Amino acid sequence: MTPRGWALLTLAGLTVALLVTAALFIPWHRPPAPRADQLAALRDLPAEQVAKGREFRAALRPGSYAALAVGLLIAVALGLTPLGSRLVELVGRPFGGHWIAQAVLGGLAVVLVADLLTLPFAAWRQSVLTRYGLSTNGWNGWAVDLLKSYAVSAVIGAVALFGFYTVIRLAPRWWWAFGAAGAALLVVLLSFVLPVLVEPVFNKFTPMEQGALRTELMSMAARDGVPVRDVLVADASRRTRAVNAYVSGLGPTRRVVVYDTLLSEATPAEVTAVVAHELGHAKDSDVTVGTLTGALGAAAAVVALYLLGSWGLLLRLAGVDSVAHPRAFPLLIALVTVAGLVTTPVQALLSRRVEARADAHALALTGDPVAFESMQRRLGSVNLGDPDPPRWEYLYSASHPSTVERMAAARAYARETAR
Ligand SMILES: [Zn+2]
Secondary structure (H helix, E strand, C coil): CCHHHHHHHHHHHHHHHHHHHHHHHCCCCCCCCCHHHHHHHHHHCCHHHHHHHHHHHHHHHHHHHHHHHHHHHHHHHHHCCCHHHHHHHHHHHHHCCCHHHHHHHHHHHHHHHHHHHHHHHHHHHHHHHHHCCCECCHHHHHHHHHHHHHHHHHHHHHHHHHHHHHHHHHCCCCHHHHHHHHHHHHHHHHHHHHHHHHHHHHCCEEECCCCHHHHHHHHHHHHHCCCCCCEEEECHHHCECCCCEEEECCHHHCEEEEEHHHHHHCCHHHHHHHHHHHHHHHHCCHHHHHHHHHHHHHHHHHHHHHHHCCCHHHHHHHCCCCCCCHHHHHHHHHHHHHHHHHHHHHHHHHHHHHHHHHHHHHHHHHCCHHHHHHHHHHHHHHCCCCCCCCHHHHHHHCCCCCHHHHHHHHHHHHHHHHC
16 A cells, blocks of 8 residues: 555544544533523623623624634735745745755744734734733733743744654655654643643742632542642733633643632632532543544644645645645645634534533532532623623634523522422
8 A cells, every 4th residue: 555545544543533532522411501591691690791791802803803814814825825935945045945944944934924914913902901901911011921922832833843844854755654643742742741831931830828718629629539739829910800720731740720810809619619610621531632632633634734735736836846845834834724713613612512511510519509600700700701602603612601501501400409
């Protein structure tokens, strides 16, 4: 069989593995959250809170979608015309067109151009956040964060680009197989490394101080049978007023992180509800499954790019003769960008299902639907969410059930347990 035949077979195998993983680990049953309860919850929310959330989301919307559209246009302009390959060539020229310069500097330049051209939208978003009082870090802090994230992406990107094009040179016929394995490994590695090495670049984490709340949270984790080494507090308040909590890392790097803003805004019972939700993610191995599907998806993407890369039309449009050349990197980015936009709704749907399961876990673990509901109100009010967003936007990109959906789930749970 030819390498191409093996690639087709591998892609089919990876697709089956992805579908099986999703079928086994993504909950297909949604806990009940009747629409009637949702509408009742919406009526119970203060009218001015609903209006302000909607106004804020409407203010963000034009910039967000314009940024998506412009990002797509840039990716297509660079990848499906010879513009991008010329840019890679140009950046490599001072180094005699050496492949390392083209691969690493050229590749980073392509990404940087896209970042710089969408920068005005990012700045505009920051101005909206500031106007609505959600952002607290000012323009200097915003710029520092931006530079830090460029630096982190440049380091990770340089390593990935160098590795990828080295493999192509060493194994010109089978690079896709090594590339797929490498991409999968990189996803796994990043999910261990990001919480430990990268998150501290942006925030300071301190163990939650001893006291009744910490004792309650640790004993709840023990009761739940979830090994949690620590509950950490992130100094999110220097950047935002928004409240949040999350679980990240795998195995020994796993930790529950709560924003300091959450501790100052919410009651202890509400913080407990949020942490119970995060424990649900840990208990159902959502981070592990997310990492696994990410790794399978990355591997499948590399093989798919290899296969698409033999399509003469695409190569002609990009002005290159082989997808394996660094000059074809903009074409790869264009394909990945389009795939990302197309798969967003699927990823959002899976995420909402997983989040609804974590909510159900929180309700069962705390047995406190009242605190859960008041936490949802608070999250919605502090984060200026639209409690019942437009259906199309919800279906396209919502990673969590809506506020009224989560309140309705708490009401349905309360009714169920009162029986
Ligand atoms: Zn969650």
